[in-house]
Amino acid sequence: MKLKLVLSVSLLTLAAAALPRMANAEVAPLDLVQPIADYKIYVSENLETLVTDTKAFTDAVKAGDVDKAKSLFGSTRMSYEAIEPIAELFSDLDGSIDSRADDHEKAEKDPEFTGFHRIEYGLFTENSTKDLGPFADKLMADVTELNKRVTDLTLPPEKVVGGAAALMEEVAATKISGEEDRYSHTDLWDFKANFDGSRKIFDLVRPLVEKEDSAFVTKVSGNFDKVDTTLAKYKTADGYELYDKLTEDDRAVLAAAVNTLAEDLSTLRGKLGLN
Amino acid sequence: MTQTAGSSSPRPSSQKLMKLAVAGAALLVVAGGVAFYYASKGLKSAGSNGAITVTINDSACDPNEITVPAGRSTFTIVNKSNRALEWEILDGVMVLEERENIVPGFTQTMQAKLKAGTYEITCGLLNNPRGTLHVTPSAESEAEAARPALVSFIGPLAEFQVFMAMQANSLVKATKALDDAVKAGDLEKARESYQKARAPYKQIEPMADLFADLHNAIDPVADYLEKREEDAGFTGFHRVEYGLYAKNSLDGLAPVSAKLLADVTALKDRIRGLRIPPEQIAKGAGRLVGQIADTKITAGEDHYAQTDLADFEANIAGVSRMMALLKPVAVQAAPQVVADIDSRLTETTSALTALKGPDGYPAYDKVNADSRKALAQKMQGLAEAIGKLNAAVGLE
Numbered sequence: 001m002k003l004k005l006v007l008s009v010s011l012l013t014l015a016a017a018a019l020p021r022m023a024n025a026e027v028a029p030l031d032l033v034q035p036i037a038d039y040k041i042y043v044s045e046n047l048e049t050l051v052t053d054t055k056a057f058t059d060a061v062k063a064g065d066v067d068k069a070k071s072l073f074g075s076t077r078m079s080y081e082a083i084e085p086i087a088e089l090f091s092d093l094d095g096s097i098d099s100r101a102d103d104h105e106k107a108e109k110d111p112e113f114t115g116f117h118r119i120e121y122g123l124f125t126e127n128s129t130k131d132l133g134p135f136a137d138k139l140m141a142d143v144t145e146l147n148k149r150v151t152d153l154t155l156p157p158e159k160v161v162g163g164a165a166a167l168m169e170e171v172a173a174t175k176i177s178g179e180e181d182r183y184s185h186t187d188l189w190d191f192k193a194n195f196d197g198s199r200k201i202f203d204l205v206r207p208l209v210e211k212e213d214s215a216f217v218t219k220v221s222g223n224f225d226k227v228d229t230t231l232a233k234y235k236t237a238d239g240y241e242l243y244d245k246l247t248e249d250d251r252a253v254l255a256a257a258v259n260t261l262a263e264d265l266s267t268l269r270g271k272l273g274l275n
Numbered sequence: 276m277t278q279t280a281g282s283s284s285p286r287p288s289s290q291k292l293m294k295l296a297v298a299g300a301a302l303l304v305v306a307g308g309v310a311f312y313y314a315s316k317g318l319k320s321a322g323s324n325g326a327i328t329v330t331i332n333d334s335a336c337d338p339n340e341i342t343v344p345a346g347r348s349t350f351t352i353v354n355k356s357n358r359a360l361e362w363e364i365l366d367g368v369m370v371l372e373e374r375e376n377i378v379p380g381f382t383q384t385m386q387a388k389l390k391a392g393t394y395e396i397t398c399g400l401l402n403n404p405r406g407t408l409h410v411t412p413s414a415e416s417e418a419e420a421a422r423p424a425l426v427s428f429i430g431p432l433a434e435f436q437v438f439m440a441m442q443a444n445s446l447v448k449a450t451k452a453l454d455d456a457v458k459a460g461d462l463e464k465a466r467e468s469y470q471k472a473r474a475p476y477k478q479i480e481p482m483a484d485l486f487a488d489l490h491n492a493i494d495p496v497a498d499y500l501e502k503r504e505e506d507a508g509f510t511g512f513h514r515v516e517y518g519l520y521a522k523n524s525l526d527g528l529a530p531v532s533a534k535l536l537a538d539v540t541a542l543k544d545r546i547r548g549l550r551i552p553p554e555q556i557a558k559g560a561g562r563l564v565g566q567i568a569d570t571k572i573t574a575g576e577d578h579y580a581q582t583d584l585a586d587f588e589a590n591i592a593g594v595s596r597m598m599a600l601l602k603p604v605a606v607q608a609a610p611q612v613v614a615d616i617d618s619r620l621t622e623t624t625s626a627l628t629a630l631k632g633p634d635g636y637p638a639y640d641k642v643n644a645d646s647r648k649a650l651a652q653k654m655q656g657l658a659e660a661i662g663k664l665n666a667a668v669g670l671e
Contacts, residue, residue, distance in 0.1 A: 029424075029425040029426045029428070029429055030425070030429070030432070030550055030551075030552065032429050032433075033429055033432040033433050033436060033550070033551070034433075034436065034547075034550075036429060036430065036433035037432075037433040037434070037436035037437050037440070040433060040434070040437045041437060041440070044437075088370065088373075089369055089370050090368050090369065090370070091363060091365055091368055091369070091370050091397070092368040093368070094370075095401050099401060102358055102359065103400065103401050104400065104401060104402070105400050105402055110402075112401060112402060154430040154431055154433075154434045154600065154603065155430055155433065155434075156430055157426065157429040157430055157433070169375070169376075170375065170376075173375065173376035174376060273426065274426065
């Protein structure tokens with residue numbers, strides 16, 4: 001199922017990207033300034049949360065408190081996942097903070113495998129904080145550095161607007177299958193954050209698109225609502241159910257919504273004259 | 276079916292577009308299938324319509340060194356390794372473009388609009404050696420660099436909005452503290468808050484002074500008012516300053532600080548809705564620095580607190596920020612002008628720093644005529660350098 005998804009998403013993305021520019025004549029470049037500025041503030045706020053949460057998470061790891069560290073893992077990642085289109089602009093930090101074992105030659109045993117998923121592997125697979133101290137320190141240093149770099153970064157508008165679709169493609173490719181958080185199964189937390197991040201971008205540019213294509217706006221909002229309603233079923237007191245609780249039916253609903261959202265949102269850059 | 280087709284040809288109807296989209300998608304399915312066929316056969320597929328094909332195997336890219344002209348390029352990435360991978364074009368540590376999750380045996384296409392320069396490309400696993408992408412200047416890219424498109428100013432202008440919003444927040448916060456201290460009858464705290472509020476205001480002054488009504492309420496100087504300090508129009512910062520530093524008293528200041536708080540709050544709201552055309556940045560910065568050189572250095576503004584040098588420092592910090600934001604867009608079109616502004620900003624900052632003593636800046640009335648003249652000359656040079664920027668990047 002996953003392969004089909006990836007293929008269909010990428011083909012649709014391609015088809016959309018290859019279309020001639022349309023409906024962008026009425027969106028003046030300067031109309032985008034305020035949405036991009038507001039998005040920068042959203043990113044900065046998420047990064048502040050990320051730094052605070054990562055401190056608590058890595059402190060728990062270093063204190064050897066396995067249970068506490070486990071309980072903080074899912075929520076700590078959310079502010080990273082919400083702003084992934086910007087966070088992953090820095091290839092070195094994206095690699096050291098959020099790479100998966102598959103990205104490394106020796107997988108879990110590779111010394112270069114660091115960051116969230118390395119700690120996740122220790123906590124949830126080995127059920128221990130043994131030897132995780134250096135990874136905790138490195139993660140803390142990396143998110144602090146990320147915060148600093150993004151503060152100084154002038155956001156490329158096409159990456160911001162393109163980020164709405166990129167987040168959905170990311171969900172389609174690695175989250176629907178439950179492979180991102182394979183040791184902890186906290187994928188629904190990531191899911192929620194990816195959706196929120198994508199919706200934030202959509203909401204910020206929505207007034208610009210609404211004037212010209214209200215049907216598009218209605219369709220996209222409808223799909224976001226469908227996702228919210230489906231995910232809400234899995235909300236718990238302090239977060240979300242584990243991924244294996246997700247029913248086949250709901251997974252299908254989410255997969256369909258993700259695909260349609262990825263497809264629709266991939267036209268956003270063109271609609272706003274940013275291709 | 277190129278991306279630019281729509282901008283030069285009349286717009287097709289949406290029905291036509293739909294057909295195009297369907298046909299395009301179908302074509303791509305076929306193309307994807309063909310590419311997959313060739314990839315799985317291990318044959319080298321020659322790039323159709325100028326696409327560059329990059330094949331990634333378990334340890335490297337083939338080719339490992341690519342040269343393309345600046346502008347739009349299409350890359351076809353073939354994953355012949357046995358793992359899902361992402362393909363990225365890197366400028367230092369920054370990702371310029373990427374395609375993620377390319378499944379083993381599959382092909383993805385990526386479009387990139389690249390500026391001239393040398394970039395790295397990733398080749399599968401994170402520790403695999405990276406390839407090199409040379410992007411050579413083209414006539415199109417040179418023309419665009421000389422006259423940047425309006426879209427290239429979106430990023431800098433958005434950053435400028437963020438900068439102003441943050442300064443405006445600090446301004447409101449410090450003015451609130453000032454108002455609270457005045458109401459509480461705490462002269463020392465009021466003086467401290469006054470100084471804290473002054474700096475953010477001065478940093479955004481080039482935009483704040485665009486609102487004439489608020490500017491006249493927030494920052495009028497008694498010299499320009501008929502009855503000077505006794506004038507009903509003498510409100511805002513300097514009226515507060517007059518009480519705090521000339522009369523050493525909070526008497527009668529409560530309505531003044533309350534009004535100042537209302538005015539800076541209104542300023543904050545208006546700045547948020549401000550739609551700034553790109554040429555306003557250099558224009559505003561140049562105008563302010565010119566005013567400092569022409570009148571402010573001679574006359575001074577802070578007659579009672581004598582803190583003009585701190586004002587100038589905040590003004591220049593704001594101007595530096597504005598210039599830094601334009602730099603990435605302007606540097607290709609006008610490297611000389613940008614370098615000149617840079618060096619004059621450094622000189623101006625040094626001239627200010629040189630006046631600092633162990634306890635910070637001296638009272639402005641202790642700064643002698645020679646020092647003032649030297650500072651005015653630096654400011655004048657800076658204003659002139661900034662004055663050349665808009666024309667050099669095609670904004671006039």
